[in-house]
Amino acid sequence: xxxxxxxxxxxxxxxxxxxxxxxxxxxxxxxxxxxxxxxxxxxxxxxxxxxxxxxxxxxxxxxxxxxxxxxxxxxxxxxxxxxxxxxxxxxxxxxxxxxxxxxxxxxxxxxxxxxxxxxxxxxxxxxxxxxxxxxxxxxxxxxxxxxxxxxxxxxxxxxxxxxxxxxxxxxxxxxxxxxxxxxxxxxxxxxxxxxxxxxxxxxxxxxxxxxxxxxxxxxxxxxxxxxxxxxxxxxxxxxxxxxx
Numbered sequence: 001x002x003x004x005x006x007x008x009x010x011x012x013x014x015x016x017x018x019x020x021x022x023x024x025x026x027x028x029x030x031x032x033x034x035x036x037x038x039x040x041x042x043x044x045x046x047x048x049x050x051x052x053x054x055x056x057x058x059x060x061x062x063x064x065x066x067x068x069x070x071x072x073x074x075x076x077x078x079x080x081x082x083x084x085x086x087x088x089x090x091x092x093x094x095x096x097x098x099x100x101x102x103x104x105x106x107x108x109x110x111x112x113x114x115x116x117x118x119x120x121x122x123x124x125x126x127x128x129x130x131x132x133x134x135x136x137x138x139x140x141x142x143x144x145x146x147x148x149x150x151x152x153x154x155x156x157x158x159x160x161x162x163x164x165x166x167x168x169x170x171x172x173x174x175x176x177x178x179x180x181x182x183x184x185x186x187x188x189x190x191x192x193x194x195x196x197x198x199x200x201x202x203x204x205x206x207x208x209x210x211x212x213x214x215x216x217x218x219x220x221x222x223x224x225x226x227x228x229x230x231x232x233x234x235x236x237x238x239x240x241x242x243x244x
Contacts, residue, residue, distance in 0.1 A: 002120075003049040004031035007040040007066065008082065009058045012146040013105060017053055017082070019138050020109040026120045026129050037066030044070060049077060051100075051119050056083040056093070067097040078119035082107065084153055106150055109167070143168045144179045147187070155194045156218040161187055195219070196232040203241045210237050 004023065006014050014033045023030055032047055034040035037054075038061040044052070052070065056063035067079060078100040100122065101115035120129055138146065147164050165172045180186050185193065195217040202213045211222045219225035229237045 001029045002027055002051075002124075003047045004028050004051045004053070005034065005040060005043055005047060005049040006031045006053045007034045007037060007058070007063075008053070008055040009035050010055075010149060012142070012149045013055070013082070013107065015138065015142055016107050016146055017112065019142070020107060020112050021116060022113050026116050027127065028116075028120075035060075037061030037063065037069075040066060041069055041073070044074060044077075050123055051078050051080065051116065053080050053082050056081060064093050067093075067099070071097050076123060078123055080115050080119060105153075106146070138168050140168075140170050140174065140178055141182070143170060144175060144182055147175070147179065148183060148190070151187075151191050151194055155191060155198065156216065158218070159191060192228065192232065196229060199225075199229060199237070200233065200240065203237055204244050206241065210241075213237070 004021075006017050008014050008017075018031055018033070021028075021031070028051065031051075031053070032043055032049070034043050036058045040052070040054070041061075043049075052074075054063045054066060054070075058066075063081065063083070070077075070079070079097065080101045080103065081099050082103045082105060084105040100119040103111055103115055117129060120127065143164055147159075147161070151159055161172055161175060164170075165175055176187060179190075183190060199213055199217045202208055202216065203210070210226075214220070214222045214225035217225070219228065226237055229235075229240070233240055235243070
């Protein structure tokens, strides 16, 4: 069996990749994991993985620095970049290091397994990877953790519970109850709290217009943002800014 390595400082992301990959189909063991590039270099020397999933933004040693070292040291290995930042600079850097694929978070099973298949067929063109394997499911608690961390990271986007429920085969109602029992807020309430706290922080800078703040926290409609802000803080955004 071949080896794989996941490098990401976010535990839910490491769990998701581990669960969603159809490893046995591609003759891979369940991946080893590292939290940063420095830790990963040590593991690479021990394991000699065929595939390495690398996040671009990490503490201690980020993805760019890791790739500089790893591509020099590593022989037969494919690198798949998985990043939460839809930024062309990261894509440019990934291309510079001849990575096999570039995927955006949150990880989608089909895209992940297509990237694995492409990498393995490139590395081992004579191998037969046609066998069937089912995608492992996350536990409900892991899905809730993943949803919570997705809100923290991507609060500017419309995050739909239905996407998580359909992808991981849990009912909307069950995930909603589990989220509230875990974090003491409903999903929409938590999303609103993250957005409002971020907005309050931005309002302390008088150079940023309120309409821009609204857009930056996920409200393209300024009127709707002002109403949501007043409901949360009991004052309008302009009144909050004046008090600050």
